[in-house]
Amino acid sequence: MKAILTIALKDLKILARDKAGFFWVLLFPVLMAVFFGAISSGGSGNRAAMPIAVVDQDGSPYARAFLSELQKSEALRVREAGLDSARLLVRRGELVAYVALWPGAGQSFGFGGDSAKIELGLDPSRRAEAGYLRGLVTAATFSTMRGQFTSGGSGREMIRQSLASLQSDLTRSLEERRRAAGVLNNLERFMVSLDSTEGASDTTGAATAGGAGGPKIKVIDIAEEENGPRNAYEITFPSSVMWALIGVCMNFAISIVHERIRGTFLRLRLAPISRSQVLAGKGLAAFLAALGATSLLLLLAAVVFNVRITNPPALVVALVAAAFCFTGLMMLISVFGRTHSAVAGAGWAVLLVMSMTGGGMIPLIAMPAWMQSVSNFSLVKWGVLAVEGAIWRGFSPQEMALPVGILLAAGAVGFAVGARALSRSEG
Amino acid sequence: MPAIEVRNLKKSYGTTVAVDGISFEVERGECFGLLGPNGAGKSTTIHCVVGALRPDSGEVLLDGEADPTRPSVRAKIGVAPQPIALYEDLTAEENLEFFGKLYNLGGDVLKTRIEMALEFSGLAARRKDRISTYSGGMQRRLNLVSGILHDPPVILLDEPTVGVDPQSRNLIFDNIESLKRLGRTIVYTTHYMEEAQRLCDRVAIIDQGKILALDTVEGLLRAHGGPPTVQVEFARKPAGLEDLGGEWEENRLRVRTERPMEVLGRIAGMGDAFQQVSIERADLEAVFLHLTGKKLRD
Numbered sequence: 001m002k003a004i005l006t007i008a009l010k011d012l013k014i015l016a017r018d019k020a021g022f023f024w025v026l027l028f029p030v031l032m033a034v035f036f037g038a039i040s041s042g043g044s045g046n047r048a049a050m051p052i053a054v055v056d057q058d059g060s061p062y063a064r065a066f067l068s069e070l071q072k073s074e075a076l077r078v079r080e081a082g083l084d085s086a087r088l089l090v091r092r093g094e095l096v097a098y099v100a101l102w103p104g105a106g107q108s109f110g111f112g113g114d115s116a117k118i119e120l121g122l123d124p125s126r127r128a129e130a131g132y133l134r135g136l137v138t139a140a141t142f143s144t145m146r147g148q149f150t151s152g153g154s155g156r157e158m159i160r161q162s163l164a165s166l167q168s169d170l171t172r173s174l175e176e177r178r179r180a181a182g183v184l185n186n187l188e189r190f191m192v193s194l195d196s197t198e199g200a201s202d203t204t205g206a207a208t209a210g211g212a213g214g215p216k217i218k219v220i221d222i223a224e225e226e227n228g229p230r231n232a233y234e235i236t237f238p239s240s241v242m243w244a245l246i247g248v249c250m251n252f253a254i255s256i257v258h259e260r261i262r263g264t265f266l267r268l269r270l271a272p273i274s275r276s277q278v279l280a281g282k283g284l285a286a287f288l289a290a291l292g293a294t295s296l297l298l299l300l301a302a303v304v305f306n307v308r309i310t311n312p313p314a315l316v317v318a319l320v321a322a323a324f325c326f327t328g329l330m331m332l333i334s335v336f337g338r339t340h341s342a343v344a345g346a347g348w349a350v351l352l353v354m355s356m357t358g359g360g361m362i363p364l365i366a367m368p369a370w371m372q373s374v375s376n377f378s379l380v381k382w383g384v385l386a387v388e389g390a391i392w393r394g395f396s397p398q399e400m401a402l403p404v405g406i407l408l409a410a411g412a413v414g415f416a417v418g419a420r421a422l423s424r425s426e427g
Numbered sequence: 428m429p430a431i432e433v434r435n436l437k438k439s440y441g442t443t444v445a446v447d448g449i450s451f452e453v454e455r456g457e458c459f460g461l462l463g464p465n466g467a468g469k470s471t472t473i474h475c476v477v478g479a480l481r482p483d484s485g486e487v488l489l490d491g492e493a494d495p496t497r498p499s500v501r502a503k504i505g506v507a508p509q510p511i512a513l514y515e516d517l518t519a520e521e522n523l524e525f526f527g528k529l530y531n532l533g534g535d536v537l538k539t540r541i542e543m544a545l546e547f548s549g550l551a552a553r554r555k556d557r558i559s560t561y562s563g564g565m566q567r568r569l570n571l572v573s574g575i576l577h578d579p580p581v582i583l584l585d586e587p588t589v590g591v592d593p594q595s596r597n598l599i600f601d602n603i604e605s606l607k608r609l610g611r612t613i614v615y616t617t618h619y620m621e622e623a624q625r626l627c628d629r630v631a632i633i634d635q636g637k638i639l640a641l642d643t644v645e646g647l648l649r650a651h652g653g654p655p656t657v658q659v660e661f662a663r664k665p666a667g668l669e670d671l672g673g674e675w676e677e678n679r680l681r682v683r684t685e686r687p688m689e690v691l692g693r694i695a696g697m698g699d700a701f702q703q704v705s706i707e708r709a710d711l712e713a714v715f716l717h718l719t720g721k722k723l724r725d
Contacts, residue, residue: 006528010514017516263510267573270477270506271529272498 003273007281008288015251015289024247025293030300033240036361037233037305049077050129051369053086053098058117060106062144069140070099076136077369090123091393092385093363094372097122097133121220137217230392233305235363237298238387241319242360242380244293245326246351249333250344252286256334256422257343279331279419286330290323307391314390314400322383325407328414329379335421354378382406428491430455430581430612431476436485438471445471446482447636453614455580458607460627461616462711464721468636469616470509473585476614477506489581502530505579507571509586509616515559519550519569522558523576530577544572547605549598564595571602582606583614588622600626620711630711632718639718644711651717652709654685659694660703667697 015021054070056063071078081089086098098121105117120137122130163181259265268278298315301307309315329351336346355361357371358378375381386403389395431453438446446468453459461469474480476487478495486493492500513522523544527537545551548568550561558566571587584603588596603626606613617623623630624644631641640647661678671690673682684690687706694701716722 003529006525010517010525013521014514014516261510262515263508263512264514266474266479266508266510267506267512267526268529269479270501270504271526272501272531273529274498 003271003277004281004284007268007278008285011252011255011282011285012289014255015285018251021247021251025244025251025289026247026296028247029240029243029293029297032243033233033236033297033301034305036239037231037236049075050096050133051077051079051094052133053079053081053089053095055081055083055086055098055100057083058101058103058105062106063101066101066105066140066144069143070137073136073140075132087121088399090121091395091399093123093359093388093393095123096129099137118217119220120217134217134219141217230308231306233301234307234392235388237301237305237307238384238391239360240301241294241297241322241387242355242358242383244297245290245322245383246355246360246380248286248290248293248323249326249330249351250347252282252289252327252330253333253336253343253347254340256282256331257338257340260338261340275423276419279422283327283331283415287323287327290326291319294319294323309391310394311390314395314397315387317400317404318383318386318390321386321404321407321411325379325383325411325414328411328416328418330414331418331422332414333418335418335425338425351380354380357381359384379407379410382410429453429488430457430490431459431614432486432488433472433476434486434488436472436475436487437483438468438475438480439483444636446475448485449633449636449638450485451631451638451641453612455612456607456610457629458603458613458615458627460623460630461614461633462618462620462623462627462630462715463616463633464618467618467633469618469633470585471636472633473506473583473614473616477501477504477583502577503579503581505575505577505582507574507582507584507587509589511563511566511570513558513566513570513573516557518555518557519545519561520554522569522573526573527576532577540576540578544576547602548572562592562595564591564598567591567595568598568602571599575606579611581612581614585616586618587615588617588619620715624711632711632715634715634719640714647711647714648709651714652711653713653717654683655687655709656707657682657684657687657690658703658705658707659701662700662702665697668694 015025052070054067056067067078067080070076081098083098083100086095086100089095090098098119100119100121102117102119118137118141120134122133163185167177167181169177256265259268265278269275271278298307298309298319302309333347333350334343337343355378357375358380359375360380382403385393386400386407389400389403393399429452431451433452434450436446436449437444449468449472451459461472463469471480475482475485476489476495478487478501487495489495489500490503494500495504514525517525520541523541524537527533527540532540542551545554548565548571550565550569553561553565558569561569567587567590571584574584575582587603588599591599600622603613603615607626613626615623615627627644629641629643630647632639632647640651642650657673657680659680661680664675664678668680671680671682671693673680682690691704691706694704712722
């Protein structure tokens with residue numbers, strides 16, 4: 001253990017004296033986080049179709065019609081899901097939102113009600129899209145109502161028949177008949193007002209929908225309910241953590257090549273220590289550097305950029321897993337070639353692709369569907385998810401298990417394969 | 428028991444045979460040279476001896492032990508690799524401290540050894556400077572002492588003077604001669620014949636992975652160096668020396684002979700004026716030329 005620590009401390013001392021390495025490991029990730037955080041705070045540009053899930057627990061024709069309206073929208077990519085699944089997908093960032101229709105939602109399309117029968121669960125990382133999405137859902141609500149009450153006149157006919165039946169019903173008291181007739185007359189007036197506002201309903205808000213007699217929409221910030229992000233920096237700093245890990249990974253991978261070329265690696269191997277101690281020393285240095293850099297970043301995020309760390313123990317687990325993963329990746333990348341340029345070129349190519357597809361540059365949710373599928377192969381994605389899960393997504397231990405498990409497994413495989421290849425290539 | 432025994436060592440890289448059945452022994456306290464051109468297989472041999480490379484076949488015994496990768500064996504070996512194997516962002520002192528700790532040195536022992544190493548290499552005044560600021564010669568000297576900080580009985584020096592200035596080279600020679608006086612066993616690889624001639628008790632001439640000859644320097648010269656050469660430069664080419672043989676080049680005569688003094692006597696007896704006379708002994712360059720048909724630096 002003493003030899004491992006000696007090697008690790010030597011590597012950390014060299015890293016601390018390497019200005020370029022310091023920039024890539026710490027300053028660059030901070031710049032990335034601040035830059036993209038500032039941009040994200042300022043609004044959004046053109047969007048891809050937003051992926052959402054619909055949960056139909058009503059099953060009525062009205063509910064089906066509502067779903068059909070949503071599916072017509074080019075701005076949405078709609079899929080059906082169960083409630084738990086939908087919430088999980090939103091929490092994981094795979095969907096922007098879900099729309100749940102509770103039992104009885106169909107009836108509320110005509111007469112509204114005191115309780116909300118439609119629930120809109122939003123991903124808080126997409127605040128810019130939230131208003132737009134609520135508008136789309138409200139528009140679909142109106143279209144459904146209009147379809148039910150105006151198309152073919154079935155709704156008005158229903159009301160007229162009800163009024164006639166009410167007036168001839170002598171079993172009810174006069175007062176009861178007067179109150180019921182008032183409700184039906186109000187409803188008929190509402191339908192007239194729908195006709196007059198046709199074509200202008202797209203911009204109507206959720207409150208308008210409920211107040212005009214349509215179904216009430218309950219909006220839930222699905223992650224905020226469990227300590228969601230308060231600002232864009234809570235989204236960008238987890239990505240910057242990945243950049244710090246990438247910086248550490250490349251720095252140490254190249255340092256191994258440098259040691260092999262200069263002959264210091266040979267000198268290490270000729271010392272009276274085992275080869276596994278040499279490799280463990282290199283790995284420990286990278287691991288500690290990764291842990292230190294990411295901790296510093298998040299400390300900066302918390303102190304300067306008001307990033308909340310809601311679950312510190314989970315964050316420690318996430319950072320340890322991510323640091324371990326990129327340490328293993330470092331060992332693997334170090335054997336991509338025998339020269340600086342070979343390892344640097346191949347390493348950056350792999351890690352940049354991982355970062356681009358894994359949410360290191362662009363949030364996962366903004367990517368097209370095929371790229372989101374590809375992102376599952378990116379360790380950056382699982383790293384971001386683990387860190388976000390601990391910072392603001394409010395992941396349960398079970399939910400943390402998947403990204404953390406993937407990171408640990410990938411790290412172990414990378415280290416084992418890299419160490420073996422390094423040993424073999426050194427004769 | 429010899430300090431080092433190498434038996435029928437073979438090592439190939441793909442289809443390239445680097446070491447092709449080499450065998451030799453190095454006695455304790457001996458300075459043993461491996462002399463050959465670049466690519467002859469000297470470094471590969473050294474790497475196999477210290478266990479940095481696994482030979483394809485053959486056997487290496489260090490102090491009678493067959494596995495040079497064992498920590499107990501490695502602790503007895505000091506290596507100065509051909510590349511300058513130091514951390515350029517660390518100071519001389521930090522480099523020595525790091526390598527010393529790898530050899531389980533610590534506390535006052537480590538401090539004393541570092542002091543000795545810095546004095547030995549003449550770098551005490553620059554101990555706090557990062558070695559990236561050192562000259563090539565200074566780095567070479569530190570490279571050497573970094574390998575012997577733990578005071579090993581067996582020292583392997585792989586081309587320790589490559590690319591250094593004459594002053595540093597002389598300092599390194601002094602260092603090695605000091606180590607010889609201390610009774611250390613030294614294996615010294617070089618492609619400079621004058622280094623092998625000056626430092627080594629025995630020399631193995633190596634080329635294309637094979638040892639072509641192995642003996643003391645005198646023995647090699649006797650066996651493969653050929654007779655001395657008498658070289659005389661006249662004011663004008665004299666007559667009557669045709670029976671001496673040799674080669675004429677304008678007014679210069681070169682005669683290779685086992686009896687150089689007789690030749691000189693003949694020339695002096697002729698009374699003709701000569702401007703310069705010299706007798707050149709054969710050297711290891713001539714030995715190598717004789718054995719391979721090419722020069723060491725070809």
